[in-house]
Amino acid sequence: xxxxxxxxxxxxxxxxxxxxxxxxxxxxYGIDVLLFATIAQAWNILGGFTGYASFGNSAFYGLGTYxxxxxxxxxxxxxxxxxxxxxxxxVACALLIGVPxxxxxxxxxxxxxxxxxxxxxxxIANLDIAGRNLGLVLPLTRxxxxxxxxxxxxxxxxxxxxxxxxxSRFGMGLLAIREDEDAAQVMGVSTTRYxxxxxALSAFFTAIAGGIHAYWITFIDPGSxxxxxxxxxxxxxxxxxxxxxxxxxxxxxxxxxxxxQLLASxxxxxxxxxxxxxxxxxxxxxxRGLWDLGQGIxxxxxxxxxxxxxxxxx
Amino acid sequence: xxxxxxxxxxxxxxxxxxxxALGMSLVWGVLNIVNLAHGALIMLGGYCVYFLFTxxxxxxxxxxxxxxxxxxxxxxxxxxxVLNLVIRSALLNTLLITFGLEVVLTxxxxxxxxxxxxxxxxxxxxxxxDLLGVTLPVVRLGAFATALVLAALMWMLLERTKLGRAIRxxxxxxxxxxxxxxxxxxxxxxxxxxxxxxxxxxxxxxxxVSQVTxxxxxxxxxxxxxxxxxxxxxxxxxxxLGGVVIGLAEALAAIYIGPTFTDAISFGLxxxxxxxxxxxxxxxx
Numbered sequence: 001x002x003x004x005x006x007x008x009x010x011x012x013x014x015x016x017x018x019x020x021x022x023x024x025x026x027x028x029y030g031i032d033v034l035l036f037a038t039i040a041q042a043w044n045i046l047g048g049f050t051g052y053a054s055f056g057n058s059a060f061y062g063l064g065t066y067x068x069x070x071x072x073x074x075x076x077x078x079x080x081x082x083x084x085x086x087x088x089x090x091v092a093c094a095l096l097i098g099v100p101x102x103x104x105x106x107x108x109x110x111x112x113x114x115x116x117x118x119x120x121x122x123x124i125a126n127l128d129i130a131g132r133n134l135g136l137v138l139p140l141t142r143x144x145x146x147x148x149x150x151x152x153x154x155x156x157x158x159x160x161x162x163x164x165x166x167x168s169r170f171g172m173g174l175l176a177i178r179e180d181e182d183a184a185q186v187m188g189v190s191t192t193r194y195x196x197x198x199x200a201l202s203a204f205f206t207a208i209a210g211g212i213h214a215y216w217i218t219f220i221d222p223g224s225x226x227x228x229x230x231x232x233x234x235x236x237x238x239x240x241x242x243x244x245x246x247x248x249x250x251x252x253x254x255x256x257x258x259x260x261q262l263l264a265s266x267x268x269x270x271x272x273x274x275x276x277x278x279x280x281x282x283x284x285x286x287x288r289g290l291w292d293l294g295q296g297i298x299x300x301x302x303x304x305x306x307x308x309x310x311x312x313x314x
Numbered sequence: 315x316x317x318x319x320x321x322x323x324x325x326x327x328x329x330x331x332x333x334x335a336l337g338m339s340l341v342w343g344v345l346n347i348v349n350l351a352h353g354a355l356i357m358l359g360g361y362c363v364y365f366l367f368t369x370x371x372x373x374x375x376x377x378x379x380x381x382x383x384x385x386x387x388x389x390x391x392x393x394x395x396v397l398n399l400v401i402r403s404a405l406l407n408t409l410l411i412t413f414g415l416e417v418v419l420t421x422x423x424x425x426x427x428x429x430x431x432x433x434x435x436x437x438x439x440x441x442x443x444d445l446l447g448v449t450l451p452v453v454r455l456g457a458f459a460t461a462l463v464l465a466a467l468m469w470m471l472l473e474r475t476k477l478g479r480a481i482r483x484x485x486x487x488x489x490x491x492x493x494x495x496x497x498x499x500x501x502x503x504x505x506x507x508x509x510x511x512x513x514x515x516x517x518x519x520x521x522x523v524s525q526v527t528x529x530x531x532x533x534x535x536x537x538x539x540x541x542x543x544x545x546x547x548x549x550x551x552x553x554x555l556g557g558v559v560i561g562l563a564e565a566l567a568a569i570y571i572g573p574t575f576t577d578a579i580s581f582g583l584x585x586x587x588x589x590x591x592x593x594x595x596x597x598x599x
Binding site: 053100103106110115121122123232236239270279287311313 | 342348396398399400401402403404405406407409410411413414415416417418420421422425498499502536539540543572575578580581582584585588589
C-alpha cells in the first residue's frame with residue numbers, strides 16, 4: 001500500500017494545476033465541488049465517526065459566511081482575518097451548544113440540531129450589523145484561481161485532519177462511541193469531551209468553507225446562508241461515499257456534485273427527481289457507502305448488493 | 315378580544331397540526347422510522363382531495379375517507395416493498411431513504427400537477443360562526459373537529475382491537491410479538507399505511523385552510539417532528555395537545571415577537587423540552 005499516498009499527492013498536485021489549464025467555467029465548477037467536498041468531510045468528523053447525525057452544520061456554515069462578511073464589510077478587515085473570525089464564530093457556537101445538545105442521543109440529537117439553522121437565521125435577520133433581512137454585499141474580486149486554491153487547501157487540510165483522527169487515540173474513542181457509547185464510557189473514554197471536540201473540529205472547517213463561499217459569491221442573506229438543504233446534501237454526500245472513512249466523503253461529494261451539475265444543465269426538473277432516486281437505491285443496495293463497495297473488486301457484483309438487502313431487511 | 319381571537323386561531327390550527335403529527339408518531343413509535351417523507355404524504359392527500367372536489371364534485375369532507383384509502387395503499391406499498399428492505403440497517407439510513415422518497419414524491423408531484431398553488435374552495439369556505447365576539451371560520455372548525463374524531467378513532471383502534479394490540483406489542487418487543495404469531499412484514503406495512511392515511515386526511519384538511527403545493531411537505535414534516543416529540547409517542551390525545559401548544563405558540567409569537575420568529579419559537583421550545591426533560595431522550599436511542 002505504498003502506492004496510495006503517492007497517488008493521492010499526485011491527484012492533489014493535478015487538482016492544484018487546474019487553474020493553469022482550465023478556463024473560468026471549469027474553475028467555478030471546481031470551487032463548487034471542492035467546497036462541497038470540504039463540508040461533507042467536516043460533517044464526517046462527527047457524523048461518520050461517532051454516528052451523531054448533525055443537522056446543525058448548516059448553522060456553522062451560515063455563521064462562517066456572516067463572520068467573514070461582517071469582518072470585511074463592517075470592520076474593513078482583509079479576507080484572511082475574515083476567515084479567522086468565521087472560524088472563531090463557528091467553533092464558539094459549537095462549544096456553546098455542544099455541551100447541552102450532545103447529551104441527547106439518536107433521533108433526539110438530530111432533531112435538536114435541526115432547529116439551530118432556523119433559530120440563527122431568525123436572529124441574524126434582526127441584527128443591524130448583519131444587514132437584517134437584506135443581507136450584506138461583499139467587495140467584488142474576480143480572482144477565481146485564488147478561491148480555487150483556497151478551497152483546495154481547505155479540503156486537503158480537512159482530509160489530513162480526518163486521516164490523523166482515523167489513526168489516533170481520539171479517533172478510536174469516537175468510533176467506540178459509535179459502536180456502544182455506554183461501553184466506551186466504562187472503558188474510560190470521556191464521551192462528552194470527545195463529542196464536543198469532534199463537533200468543534202467539524203464547525204471549524206465548515207465555517208471557513210462558508211467564509212470562502214461568501215467572498216466568492218459576494219452576496220449573502222439569511223435565507224441562503226442558513227440553508228438546511230445544504231446540510232442534507234452534506235449528509236447524503238458523506239453517506240454515499242462512506243461515513244467514517246478518510247476519503248469516502250470526498251469521493252462521494254465529487255461524484256454526486258458532478259452528476260447533479262450535469263443533470264441540472266440538461267434536464268432541470270428531473271435532476272432533483274433522479275437525485276432522490278439515487279439516494280433511495282444507494283441506501284438499499286450499498287448502505288455502507290461507495291468506499292465499502294470499492295474495498296475489493298471481487299466484492300462488487302449482484303451478490304454483494306443482494307447480501308446487503310438480506311442483512312437489513314425485516 | 316384580539317387575544318381571544320388569537321387563542322381561537324391557534325387552537326383550531328393546532329388541532330390540525332396534531333393530526334399531522336399523529337401519523338408520524340405512530341410510524342416512529344412502532345417502526346422506529348423518523349419518516350421525512352411524511353410531509354410529502356400530507357401533500358399527496360391534499361392533491362387527492364383537491365382533485366376529488368374539482369374533478370368529481372365530491373365535498374372535501376366526504377372526500378377525506380377516499381383520500382385516506384388511497385394514501386393507505388401508497389403507504390402500504392412503500393413500506394412493504396421499499397422500507398422493509400432497509401429497516402434493520404443503521405438509524406441514519408432509514409432517515410436518509412425517507413428523505414430520498416420525499417424528494418422523489420415532491421418532484422413527481424411537480425411534474426404531474428405543476429407547481430401552481432391550489433386551494434380547495436367549497437361553497438361554505440367563507441362562512442363564519444360568531445361566538446362571544448370571536449370569529450370561527452366554519453372550515454377551520456370542521457378541520458379541528460375532524461382531527462379530534464380521527465385521534466379518537468386512532469385511540470380506539472390501538473386500545474380496543476386485535477390489530478391495535480398487535481401494533482402495540484410490536485412496538486414494545488418485536489421478538490416477543492413474533493412468538494405470539496404477529497407477522498411483522500404485514501404489520502409494519504399496515505402500520506405505515508395507517509400513518510400515511512392519517513397524513514392523507516391531514517393534507518385534505520390543510521388544503522381547506524391553506525394551500526396545496528408540491529413543496530409544502532418539508533415544513534410540515536418539521537412541524538410534525540416537533541409535535542410528535544412534545545406529545546410523546548404513545549397517546550394520540552397527548553399529540554393533539556402538543557399540536558395545540560405549537561399552534562398557540564406560533565399564533566402568539568407571530569403577533570407579539572414577529573412573524574420571522576415563528577419557526578425559531580417552536581424549535582426553541584422543543585430543544586428546551588428535550589434538554590430539560592432528559593430522562594426519556596437520554597434513554598431512547
